[in-house]
Amino acid sequence: MTEILTPRLVLRRWQEDDLVPLSEINGDPDVMRWIGDGSVRDLEETAEDIERWEEEWDEEGFGVFAVELLGSGELIGAVGLSVPGYLPEAVPHVEIVWRLGRQFWGQGYASEAAQATLEFALQDRGLDRVVAINRSGNDESENVIRKLGMVLEQDTTDPRYGHLLQIHGIDLTEYEA
Template sequence: MTEILTPRLILRRWHDDDLIPLSEINGDPEVMRWIGDGSVRDLEQTAEDIERWEEEWDEEGFGLFAVELLGSGELIGCSGLSVPEYLPQVLPAVEISWRLGRQFWGQGYASEAAHATLEYALQDRGLDRVIAVNRAGNDESENVIRKLGMELESDTTEPVHGFLLHIHSIDLSEYDA
């Protein structure tokens, strides 16, 4: 079972008891405003998300991790890797992403989880390159992307809703663990 320990977090595969806390995170309009079309996700949609992420783990050897606080075991969100099939113009690519409950913002957890995920991608999974897709205006995620050492590669338009997206990337030769 894949598990990553950081100083404050555990990144791990999904458990059945993660559904309700993740559903609460996905039900917060502030959390979801930069994700997809900005719609909140209910319990059933969240269950479908977790099932899809677990399938990606089985098929690709990577996926989105559940992120929990090391001390309390509380689920605070997710961070991981996926193939951005919604954005065919960047394929083939592997995307890093993260999503945390609002009460966990501003404490460095997103950067900590994303850094551990990027290290996993480039060192453990042997990927040569990872991208981050960020919607224009999402300055908080842009800050995390910069902390990862990722550089702006291009801009594109999200094909369904027309949002301006910034594509950042880093490759193994640029990565400084």
């Protein structure tokens, strides 16, 4: 089983007990504001997300992790890797994604988990490049992207929803520098 420990977090595969806490995170309009069309997700849609992420683990050898606090075991969100098939400009690269419960914002958890995931992608899984796709105006995610050392490469439009998106990237040589 793939698991990553950081100073404060455990990044791991999904378990049955994760469905309800993730559904509560997905049901918060502030959390979902920048994701997809901005709609909240219910329990069934959250189960579909987890199932899709687990399938990606099985098919690609990477996926989206459940993120829990190291001390308490409380689920705080999801961080990981995904193939951004919805955006032709980003294919064939792998995207790093994150989503944390609102009560966990502003504490460095997203950056800590994303940094561990980026290292996992480039060092453990042998990917030579990772992108981050950010909706224009989402300054909090932009800050995480900057902390990862990623640079803006391209502006584009989300073909599904018409939002302005920014594609940032980093390759293995830039990461190691």
